[in-house]
Amino acid sequence: MSPKSTDALSRLTNALKVLPNVGPKTAQRMAYELLQHKRAGAEELVAAIQAALLQVHHCRLCNTFCESELCDICANEQRDPKRLMIVHMPVDVASMEAANCHDGLYFVLMGQVSPAQGADLKAIALDKLITRLQEHEVDEVIIATSFTADGNATAYILSQLLADFPAKITRLAHGMPLGGELEYVDAGTLAQAVYERRNIK
Numbered sequence: 102m103s104p105k106s107t108d109a110l111s112r113l114t115n116a117l118k119v120l121p122n123v124g125p126k127t128a129q130r131m132a133y134e135l136l137q138h139k140r141a142g143a144e145e146l147v148a149a150i151q152a153a154l155l156q157v158h159h160c161r162l163c164n165t166f167c168e169s170e171l172c173d174i175c176a177n178e179q180r181d182p183k184r185l186m187i188v189h190m191p192v193d194v195a196s197m198e199a200a201n202c203h204d205g206l207y208f209v210l211m212g213q214v215s216p217a218q219g220a221d222l223k224a225i226a227l228d229k230l231i232t233r234l235q236e237h238e239v240d241e242v243i244i245a246t247s248f249t250a251d252g253n254a255t256a257y258i259l260s261q262l263l264a265d266f267p268a269k270i271t272r273l274a275h276g277m278p279l280g281g282e283l284e285y286v287d288a289g290t291l292a293q294a295v296y297e298r299r300n301i302k
């Protein structure tokens with residue numbers, strides 16, 4: 102057996118384990134599949150990952166993924182800059198935009214605080230959020246985290262953190278299904294939860 106080819110295969114298998122929910126067995130199956138049947142697809146995958154790593158950054162204002170200094174929403178002067186909605190992930194921005202119920206701007210935490218995993222505050226972009234709020238005054242902060250244990254914990258931490266900021270703090274109404282991730286909630290329910298949001302402060 103050639104040690105070199107074994108090394109490359111092991112390296113690929115190990116590298117694939119970086120993907121979410123991919124353990125050693127799945128990684129090995131993926132590696133075999135790529136090498137046996139999907140060589141063209143594998144080349145495109147490599148090129149796409151390299152391009153994304155070079156080109157995709159975080160928006161200076163809202164922290165979502167984008168390929169310029171500001172994302173399209175932050176750069177849009179038609180949006181209301183005084184209303185800031187805080188969400189977990191870029192997919193939540195997409196859900197809100199699809200529901201067409203928020204004309205303000207967003208801030209994307211890029212994660213959530215998970216009490217079951219030690220409640221690590223570094224899982225969310227708190228420093229960037231504070232800087233954002235200090236540099237651009239807002240009238241209302243809408244906490245639009247999901248109604249899961251982690252989403253509730255994140256909302257609680259945000260409400261504590263924002264208590265001293267001179268802005269109204271609201272959270273989505275509980276019309277949302279319990280345990281609901283925003284991305285799985287239909288647009289009508291999501292819009293209702295935004296319209297009926299309740300004051301925290």
Ligand SMILES: [Zn+2]
Pocket residue numbers: 160161162163164165171172173174175176
């Ligand atoms: Zn942005």
